[in-house]
Amino acid sequence: MKYIDNLPSMDLMRSEKMMFAQLIIPVESAHRAVSYLGELGLLQFRDLNEDKSPFQRTFVNQVKRCAEMSRKLRFFKDQIHKAGLMPSPHPDSQPDIELEELEVRLAEHEHELIEMNANSEKLQQTYNELLEFKMVLQKAGDFLVPDESHSEETELDENVYTNSDYSDTVSLLEQEMQPGPSNQSGVKFISGIICKSKVLRFERMLFRATRGNMLFNRAPAGDKILDTASNEMVEKTVFVVFFSGEQARRKILKICEAFGANCYPIPEDTTKRRQITREVLSRLSELGTTLEAGLHHRDAALTSIGFQLTKWMNMVRQEKAIYDTLNMLNFDVTKKCLVGEGWCPVFAKTKIQETLQRATFDCNSQMGIIFHVMDSVESPPTYFRTNHFTNAYQEIVDAYGVAKYQEANPAVYTIVTFPFLFAVMFGDWGHGICLLLGALILIAREKRLGSQKLGSFMEMLFGGRYVLLMMSLFSIYCGLIYNEFFSVPFHIFGSSAYKCRDATCSDARSVGLVKYRDTYPFGVDPSWRGSRSELPFLNSLKMKMSILFGVTQMNLGIIISYFNARYFNSSIDIKYQFVPQMIFLNSLFGYLSLLIIIKWCTGSQADLYHVMIYMFLSPFEGLGENKLFWGQSVLQVILLLLAVIAVPWMLFPKPFILKRLHTERFQGRAYGILGTSDMYNDEEPDSARQPHDEEFNFSEVFVHQMIHSIEFVLGAVSNTASYLRLWALSLAHSELSTVFYEKVLLLAWGYDNFIIRLVGLAVFSFATAFILLMMETLSAFLHALRLHWVEFQNKFYSGDGYKFRPFSFAALTDDDD
Numbered sequence: 023m024k025y026i027d028n029l030p031s032m033d034l035m036r037s038e039k040m041m042f043a044q045l046i047i048p049v050e051s052a053h054r055a056v057s058y059l060g061e062l063g064l065l066q067f068r069d070l071n072e073d074k075s076p077f078q079r080t081f082v083n084q085v086k087r088c089a090e091m092s093r094k095l096r097f098f099k100d101q102i103h104k105a106g107l108m109p110s111p112h113p114d115s116q117p118d119i120e121l122e123e124l125e126v127r128l129a130e131h132e133h134e135l136i137e138m139n140a141n142s143e144k145l146q147q148t149y150n151e152l153l154e155f156k157m158v159l160q161k162a163g164d165f166l167v168p169d170e171s172h173s174e175e176t177e178l179d180e181n182v183y184t185n186s187d188y189s190d191t192v193s194l195l196e197q198e199m200q201p202g203p204s205n206q207s208g209v210k211f212i213s214g215i216i217c218k219s220k221v222l223r224f225e226r227m228l229f230r231a232t233r234g235n236m237l238f239n240r241a242p243a244g245d246k247i248l249d250t251a252s253n254e255m256v257e258k259t260v261f262v263v264f265f266s267g268e269q270a271r272r273k274i275l276k277i278c279e280a281f282g283a284n285c286y287p288i289p290e291d292t293t294k295r296r297q298i299t300r301e302v303l304s305r306l307s308e309l310g311t312t313l314e315a316g317l318h319h320r321d322a323a324l325t326s327i328g329f330q331l332t333k334w335m336n337m338v339r340q341e342k343a344i345y346d347t348l349n350m351l352n353f354d355v356t357k358k359c360l361v362g363e364g365w366c367p368v369f370a371k372t373k374i375q376e377t378l379q380r381a382t383f384d385c386n387s388q389m390g391i392i393f394h395v396m397d398s399v400e401s402p403p404t405y406f407r408t409n410h411f412t413n414a415y416q417e418i419v420d421a422y423g424v425a426k427y428q429e430a431n432p433a434v435y436t437i438v439t440f441p442f443l444f445a446v447m448f449g450d451w452g453h454g455i456c457l458l459l460g461a462l463i464l465i466a467r468e469k470r471l472g473s474q475k476l477g478s479f480m481e482m483l484f485g486g487r488y489v490l491l492m493m494s495l496f497s498i499y500c501g502l503i504y505n506e507f508f509s510v511p512f513h514i515f516g517s518s519a520y521k522c523r524d525a526t527c528s529d530a531r532s533v534g535l536v537k538y539r540d541t542y543p544f545g546v547d548p549s550w551r552g553s554r555s556e557l558p559f560l561n562s563l564k565m566k567m568s569i570l571f572g573v574t575q576m577n578l579g580i581i582i583s584y585f586n587a588r589y590f591n592s593s594i595d596i597k598y599q600f601v602p603q604m605i606f607l608n609s610l611f612g613y614l615s616l617l618i619i620i621k622w623c624t625g626s627q628a629d630l631y632h633v634m635i636y637m638f639l640s641p642f643e644g645l646g647e648n649k650l651f652w653g654q655s656v657l658q659v660i661l662l663l664l665a666v667i668a669v670p671w672m673l674f675p676k677p678f679i680l681k682r683l684h685t686e687r688f689q690g691r692a693y694g695i696l697g698t699s700d701m702y703n704d705e706e707p708d709s710a711r712q713p714h715d716e717e718f719n720f721s722e723v724f725v726h727q728m729i730h731s732i733e734f735v736l737g738a739v740s741n742t743a744s745y746l747r748l749w750a751l752s753l754a755h756s757e758l759s760t761v762f763y764e765k766v767l768l769l770a771w772g773y774d775n776f777i778i779r780l781v782g783l784a785v786f787s788f789a790t791a792f793i794l795l796m797m798e799t800l801s802a803f804l805h806a807l808r809l810h811w812v813e814f815q816n817k818f819y820s821g822d823g824y825k826f827r828p829f830s831f832a833a834l835t836d837d838d839d
Contacts, residue, residue, distance in 0.1 A: 629648050
């Protein structure tokens, strides 16, 4: 298979021509060659080791190392976000480092961070315990010595650091580990602190466990305390439980442990409590200073890592992708080389060869990289080159199914037909201007929004910004045709062609208007708005327009199927699929469209419902007053016969011809192959051939053709009726807009009250924004999507291909880590 033309394909209708190539890469230049190909992004590698598990592949150790480095980098990223820092690249350019050096540095940083986190956690836990102990000392003293005045506690706090004998005092914090008896009667107590949310259940459990033989006192701790588990500030309550007996003591301690309450020993002696309080406050001060210094040191380390984090993550991500790709190649031990296969566009052949030559030169390899084209029995992938404008339309088509290789691309027509059908349902040039402003804002901020991480809804909206632009422009165009600006008509293109029946215009809205001049030059005459005939006129107009648009688009789909069959040299599909389909569709609904146009042009009052119904029920009877042109009755009979003939024409010939061709092929006769889309011929590229050695099953082919024929015949009726949604949604949008304008805005404006007018304007704005601009936009979008996927694309589009996914660094995402 030889390709001479290396220029990019200029055919927008077809995907890029692809070729299947083999690469033989020396081991010493394999890494750099794959790296350069990743930067180029035009070669899709084929996995030649599908039968091997990931642990049996050649470069599994390198992949594991990259995965471990990715884990460390994610750990650093999480730590930076928890610290409230923003990772940003350093303005100064940093020298590149090798992967081995990066691995060592990441291990050192991880060990340092883990050690700092462990020390910080221990210090924070100790600090929290001392802080709780201080609160228990301050609050529990009120329960132990009720007659002690508050002034003494104030004096205590003032004299904490003024006691000159404090340094010579023995530490009582270690001495007072167990609470002593409170008096000679054997009453004891346990003091501690518990979360405020648990205190009620805690008290109830204590009461039940001791059968009411206890006294429970509590007081709010005051300041919130940091919870190391959730990293949140929580409110706590200090409690003191008075009880009697060792058995009650053990029960209370177990309940405290179950509820997560921390118990602290409090001496009964006031002097000892003051000394312990001084010691606790001193330690809190020291720990606070140590914690602050540790946090500063940790933030400095994280900031230093954050300067290089993005660069390191991209480097590791690319290295992992390179080794994953190398694992898809076959390793030839004897020749010390890697053998790979893959698909690439024909126009990229020269670029790939130059890239491989550059990789050989940079590696100083004595053996060059061999790149040669091969034949393949597989169907090539589909590759459409898109830009910012066409990408969204291609995604709309691909969401239904990826085009088969070299199949006609519906996205080319979707660029025009999709926003136009949307606008037929949404037509209002006031609403269209609102959509246009939104689209222009997204386009104006394209660079800034494109570099940010957006939410799912905003990302979808930003990706479809050019679709929104086209929809808004067509909505303005259709709105001018409908003459609706927020449902209000305007005399934009001149005066109305109608006037009142009398001078006072008293009966204009009950009897009707009289035409006195030429027809309104563009769109719907504004005088129809509010008249008695408004709804019947607009219903008739929009319903007939919907049928015309539907029949036109379905004919376009069938015509595209002709170009598909012609491109693949499938004369069977042309003769026994395209021709009968065109005859059947246009014999019925093409004829209906012709009648609509003739009725519009002649102003006839013929009933088209009657004409179409009796075309089937009584084809030989006269039309009477419903006759639109000479010879109409004869033409109807001819068209009806053609429609009946077209059905067996679609059904029977193709399966029998395919059976005859298959029989002749395996009998070895010389015959001229009659092309078909089901059998690739010799004029196609070898890479696009499919193996046809399997047994020919006539019954399966016949049933498939029968289903296809029945589907088309029934679909011609149902699909035409489906296009009436254009009429229904357009009418609904217009009526909703009218209701909000007349029943909300005008009604509120009828009152001479500023507040009522302001409320009416607010309700009208809310309804316009959220119902007409959001819900109606989404509804019209989904219905236009349905018309393209089902009614249009099923006439020619198989959509059973697969996307061209080249190895490219630009396509790597955070999920690839």
